Amino acid sequence: MIDIMKLAEEADTIGISGHIHPDGDCVGSTLGLYNFLKDTYPNKSIRLYLEEIPEVFSFLQRSEEICHEKTDITFDLYFALDCGDEKRLGDFAEQFLSARTTVCIDHHKSNLAFAQENFIVPDSSSTCELIYRVLPKDKMTKEIAECLYTGLVHDTGVFQYSCTSRHTMEAAGFLMEQGIDYSRIVDATYYEKTFAQNQILAKAVLKANLHKGGRVISSYLTAADMKAYGVSTKDLDGIVNQLRITKGVETAIFLYESAPNEYKVSMRSKRIVDVADIAVKFGGGGHARAAGVTMTGEPEDILQTILKEIPDIKDGKTC
DSSP: OOOHHHHHHTOSEEEEEOOSSOOHHHHHHHHHHHHHHHHHOTTSEEEEEOSOOOGGGTTSTTGGGOBOSOOOOOOSEEEEESOSSGGGGGGGHHHHHTSSEEEEEEOOTTOOOOSSEEEEOTTSSOHHHHHHHHSOGGGOOHHHHHHHHHHHHHHHTTTTSTTOOHHHHHHHHHHHTTTOOHHHHHIIIIIOOOHHHHHHHHHHHHTOEEEGGGTEEEEEEOHHHHHHHTOOGGGGTTHHHHHHTSTTOSEEEEEEEEETTEEEEEEEESSSOOHHHHHHHTTOEEOSSEEEEEEESOHHHHHHHHHTTSOOEETTEEO
16 A cells, blocks of 8 residues: 555655556546645646547546646656556656656556556556545545545446445445436446447447357457547547457457557456456467457457467366
8 A cells, every 4th residue: 555645745746647648547547646736736747648538528627638748847746546567658758757757546467567656456446446445534525435436336237246345346336425426427428329339339230250169259340430430549448348248258359550560459258257367478468368469460460369368268268
């Protein structure tokens, strides 16, 4: 456990960043910490740096204050949240590394403990759960609670993934008691999709294939697919999870073209296959049940390479 108050009190300039392509847990944890620090230390210089966040998270307090361009400021204190290594900070890695004191708070199994101070709990459901644990509860506002609850919802799949624990539910209960509209958060940020998002989801499902006796499902989308439906990579959230819930499937693999001949690979599993171990073999990382990596080549070749690493399953066990 780290002492957020002690660290912050000893710094005049504080920076915060999360991983590239920020998702619900990244946005929620960074904004949750940012709002706490801004509320508690109004006279300090505190900045949050992230890539552009999905529009569905724009209701979170101070989201309009997020900086999207890197700076040459040397910070007294810098937090890296929801990142397994400094490369995941993207353009903001340099300013993190140049800070006088660096802190990493994360729940990824593959985390390299790359900061001076590290609070890494792989068994935690989310980085938002860890931020909840380190923040003083008497300073928890409704707005901070909205940020943290959003992250809990997204990294647990609305509390259905195996990473959900009693501690997760206790945290969720406390956050709900702060007066947040928890039903709206779930509907608006997790379930609600645009018409174009539903169309591209349907395209991915139509292109899906089963492997290894129906225990593995895969699909991919090219840049041409996305252009045809008028969507961007930000519109692809949730596709891999939709594939994962296919009856009889243990592992889902979803690829999308992020650059010419470059594919972002997302993997999910239900109970048996450790997809983080597979991702690490190709330079990626993540959690046992949710991991990712970026690979180059033709999508079918990438799929075959990954499929070779997924063990066969018989009688509920790998073989």
